[in-house]
Amino acid sequence: MVAYYDEMKDRAGIKPAYADVAEWAKATTADELRLRQNEAEGLFRRNGITFAVYGEGGDPERLIPFDLMPRVFSAAEWDVIERGSIQRARALNAFLTDVYGKREFIKAGKIPARLVEGNPAYEPIMQGIQPMGDIFSHIIGVDLVRTGPDEFNVLEDNCRTPSGISYVLQNREVMQRILPGMFRSGQVRPVDHYGDMLAAAMQSVAPEDCDGRPTLAILTPGHFNSAYFEHSFLADIMGIELVEGQDLFVEKDMLFMRTIRGPERVHVLYRRIDDAFLDPEAFNPDSMLGVPGLMRAYKAGGVTIVNAPGAGVADDKATYVYVPEMIRFFLGEEPILPNVETWQCADESECKYVLDNLSELVVKEVHGSGGYGMLIGPKSTKAEIEKFAGLIKANPANYIAQPTLALSTVPSLSEEGLAPRHVDLRPFVISGKGKTELIPGGLTRVALREGSLVVNSSQGGGVKDTWVLRGDRL
Amino acid sequence: MLSRTAQGLYWMSRYVERAENNARLLDAGRRIEGLPGSEASGNTEWPSIIIAAGCRETFGEGLEEADRDKATYHLAFDKENSSSILSCFHSARENARAMRGAITSEVWTAINSTWSEFRTKTMADVDERRYVDFVETVLASSFTFRGAINSTLLRDERQWFIELGKHIERADATARLLDVKYHVLLPKADEVGAGLDLLQWQQILRAANALRAFRHVYREQISAPRVVDLLVVNSQSPRSLRYSYEAICDNIDNIGVHTKAQRAIADIARENRDKLRTADAHSIIDYGLHEWLTDMIVATNELANKLGESYGFFSQVDRDATEEDAADASNIEVCAP
Numbered sequence: 001m002v003a004y005y006d007e008m009k010d011r012a013g014i015k016p017a018y019a020d021v022a023e024w025a026k027a028t029t030a031d032e033l034r035l036r037q038n039e040a041e042g043l044f045r046r047n048g049i050t051f052a053v054y055g056e057g058g059d060p061e062r063l064i065p066f067d068l069m070p071r072v073f074s075a076a077e078w079d080v081i082e083r084g085s086i087q088r089a090r091a092l093n094a095f096l097t098d099v100y101g102k103r104e105f106i107k108a109g110k111i112p113a114r115l116v117e118g119n120p121a122y123e124p125i126m127q128g129i130q131p132m133g134d135i136f137s138h139i140i141g142v143d144l145v146r147t148g149p150d151e152f153n154v155l156e157d158n159c160r161t162p163s164g165i166s167y168v169l170q171n172r173e174v175m176q177r178i179l180p181g182m183f184r185s186g187q188v189r190p191v192d193h194y195g196d197m198l199a200a201a202m203q204s205v206a207p208e209d210c211d212g213r214p215t216l217a218i219l220t221p222g223h224f225n226s227a228y229f230e231h232s233f234l235a236d237i238m239g240i241e242l243v244e245g246q247d248l249f250v251e252k253d254m255l256f257m258r259t260i261r262g263p264e265r266v267h268v269l270y271r272r273i274d275d276a277f278l279d280p281e282a283f284n285p286d287s288m289l290g291v292p293g294l295m296r297a298y299k300a301g302g303v304t305i306v307n308a309p310g311a312g313v314a315d316d317k318a319t320y321v322y323v324p325e326m327i328r329f330f331l332g333e334e335p336i337l338p339n340v341e342t343w344q345c346a347d348e349s350e351c352k353y354v355l356d357n358l359s360e361l362v363v364k365e366v367h368g369s370g371g372y373g374m375l376i377g378p379k380s381t382k383a384e385i386e387k388f389a390g391l392i393k394a395n396p397a398n399y400i401a402q403p404t405l406a407l408s409t410v411p412s413l414s415e416e417g418l419a420p421r422h423v424d425l426r427p428f429v430i431s432g433k434g435k436t437e438l439i440p441g442g443l444t445r446v447a448l449r450e451g452s453l454v455v456n457s458s459q460g461g462g463v464k465d466t467w468v469l470r471g472d473r474l
Numbered sequence: 475m476l477s478r479t480a481q482g483l484y485w486m487s488r489y490v491e492r493a494e495n496n497a498r499l500l501d502a503g504r505r506i507e508g509l510p511g512s513e514a515s516g517n518t519e520w521p522s523i524i525i526a527a528g529c530r531e532t533f534g535e536g537l538e539e540a541d542r543d544k545a546t547y548h549l550a551f552d553k554e555n556s557s558s559i560l561s562c563f564h565s566a567r568e569n570a571r572a573m574r575g576a577i578t579s580e581v582w583t584a585i586n587s588t589w590s591e592f593r594t595k596t597m598a599d600v601d602e603r604r605y606v607d608f609v610e611t612v613l614a615s616s617f618t619f620r621g622a623i624n625s626t627l628l629r630d631e632r633q634w635f636i637e638l639g640k641h642i643e644r645a646d647a648t649a650r651l652l653d654v655k656y657h658v659l660l661p662k663a664d665e666v667g668a669g670l671d672l673l674q675w676q677q678i679l680r681a682a683n684a685l686r687a688f689r690h691v692y693r694e695q696i697s698a699p700r701v702v703d704l705l706v707v708n709s710q711s712p713r714s715l716r717y718s719y720e721a722i723c724d725n726i727d728n729i730g731v732h733t734k735a736q737r738a739i740a741d742i743a744r745e746n747r748d749k750l751r752t753a754d755a756h757s758i759i760d761y762g763l764h765e766w767l768t769d770m771i772v773a774t775n776e777l778a779n780k781l782g783e784s785y786g787f788f789s790q791v792d793r794d795a796t797e798e799d800a801a802d803a804s805n806i807e808v809c810a811p
Contacts, residue, residue: 046586047579047582218575223568232575258476260476261475
């Protein structure tokens with residue numbers, strides 16, 4: 001039996017950060033908890049806060065289960081997460097600048113060139129482009145797991161268009177409405193300045209020829225997209241236009257939107273569509289979602305794209321193992337948040353180790369996401385393990401393996417009352433010109449099925465409000 | 475503001491208004507049906523309600539035999555009819571969803587809750603006993619929606635396009651509601667005498683929420699010219715054509731004239747308004763109420779189409795079927811008394 005780290009209490013009892021939460025939970029009956037839980041879900045449904053991850057199928061308007069019990073970080077714990085996430089985001093942006101620029105990291109032999117150029121997320125069209133402030137990935141989601149009091153590990157980076165921030169803000173909104181008493185002491189740091197922070201970062205990277213206040217916009221594939229709620233939510237909190245491809249056009253290497261007063265220039269475009277669909281002239285010619293000529297305008301410096309095309313080369317699972325080295329190389333610092341130990345099946349000896357120890361390991365596809373195409377050794381049958389061994393042997397470069405992590409738990413509402421459930425965390429790091437920061441909080445995903453280690457919404461995962469407490473209460 | 479956003483808000487608003495007006499029409503049908511002597515006139519109220527709703531085309535064969543159930547189904551629940559109350563709430567909600575970033579969460583919640591509530595409703599919800607409840611629920615949903623807009627939305631282009639949509643739809647609907655009276659036949663041997671005529675006018679006023687206002691304004695017996703005065707000429711009645719056109723022009727002015735096409739449209743809207751400013755009920759009736767209303771319905775639809783073009787609305791499948799409606803109105807002579 002593996003001992004899982006319980007974030008609420010250790011041998012000494014309830015941890016100070018959880019004092020209020022524990023007290024409240026103790027004073028509340030199971031029926032009352034369930035009642036509040038239903039109330040919360042009703043609010044999500046009514047506000048139309050629905051979400052689905054690409055490729056997961058199912059009802060496009062389903063709810064992610066919300067768990068009422070918050071996850072709490074003390075100021076000291078948060079300090080590590082914050083510094084570590086910022087450090088990682090800075091290194092990833094430096095790496096991207098280098099990949100599409102001087103290539104010193106490759107030249108120094110720190111990463112094989114084939115992993116960069118052979119990467120499907122690598123965009124040759126970006127070669128030689130220097131975005132404003134040397135920022136490629138303005139919004140990075142850093143997925144973290146915890147295995148002990150001071151053991152935080154980065155599980156993966158999301159440098160393309162990470163989603164989930166609307167849940168962070170809405171979870172808080174719902175919690176404050178349902179449990180106002182918990183916030184009265186003013187210990188929980190607010191998160192609702194996310195919109196201002198992101199807007200400021202976007203404005204800071206506007207094209208040089210922009211005089212006056214830059215016009216910002218969010219590009220969505222449309223309201224049939226599974227993450228549409230988040231797109232409109234972001235437009236709402238920033239007070240900017242939510243545009244679709246059909247609203248935009250490029251003229252004289254500048255981007256314009258069609259308005260009731262005629263064309264209006266857009267300086268910074270936060271796109272929530274994949275690279276391949278951005279511009280039918282440059283990428284997928286069949287794309288109806290993008291804007292013909294957008295990349296032309298981008299290369300000419302007429303518009304800033306957030307996040308830049310080609311940023312995915314930094315968040316691939318094969319690139320992941322090189323991030324600690326990026327931190328040392330570009331920043332001259334030691335990583336604050338270590339990686340999870342990773343074996344690459346592309347390497348013959350590492351592959352052998354993986355095959356010999358499949359029942360102990362987690363195996364993932366290099367380009368996979370959403371918790372699919374993966375093997376969790378300790379939870380798999382012999383037949384499943386054998387099947388996966390065959391897959392790895394057929395295409396070793398497509399797989400990496402990691403130890404099965406003993407993910408920390410937070411008490412969550414289950415059929416039998418409060419019970420420990422495994423969690424992870426995705427803070428969202430925002431990078432503008434000369435400034436990298438994040439709000440005190442992030443998306444806590446929780447595996448609501450007993451014993452499950454998979455937090456993805458498609459596989460029984462839910463979300464929790466994430467609290468970061470003020471510094472005077474460690 | 476994006477043209478697409480303006481278009482979505484405008485149609486969201488029109489659809490809610492249309493749902494409300496359909497409910498008012500159903501209520502008028504119910505009230506007229508219940509008047510003594512209704513059978514003697516051949517129960518013409520339900521076909522006339524369908525014509526007034528502009529749904530003659532979608533209703534199809536057998537209009538003369540339309541009864542309460544058939545009319546109610548078509549105007550309230552028929553998914554094939556893009557103007558049924560259910561379809562309207564669905565379209566309004568889809569437009570709101572597409573424009574989620576342009577409206578407040580209160581406005582979104584209002585329309586989203588309405589759709590959640592209505593999507594499961596069936597004919598069982600409009601049996602004898604619950605008919606009025608149903609009508610009132612539709613009206614209340616519309617009022618909640620308008621209230622949310624009024625209380626939470628910035629007074630900017632978004633509000634102006636929403637108002638524009640509402641008043642164009644309402645001008646159209648009020649003209650059609652008044653025209654119901656034209657299509658409902660009076661029995662040849664009228665035992666109730668002129669009384670039935672007046673009672674029918676009274677039901678029209680009620681459907682327009684204007685009976686109390688009528689008493690307040692005129693303090694006299696109901697008569698055709700006074701009803702026409704209240705619902706066409708009166709500048710204070712919130713459902714009069716005059717009021718709607720004043721609002722249409724105000725909102726066009728608020729939005730501002732930015733192009734030549736927009737200038738031309740603003741001029742047409744003002745002409746229509748000025749016609750209403752100088753109109754009086756007696757001369758309208760002398761001209762022929764039905765003909766006058768038909769002119770107004772056609773003019774309003776033309777205005778709506780040109781407005782859309784001038785603001786850069788994308789062409790869409792126009793659920794309004796303007797030309798058919800116009801044809802409806804002008805061919806009606808054949809079945810007139």
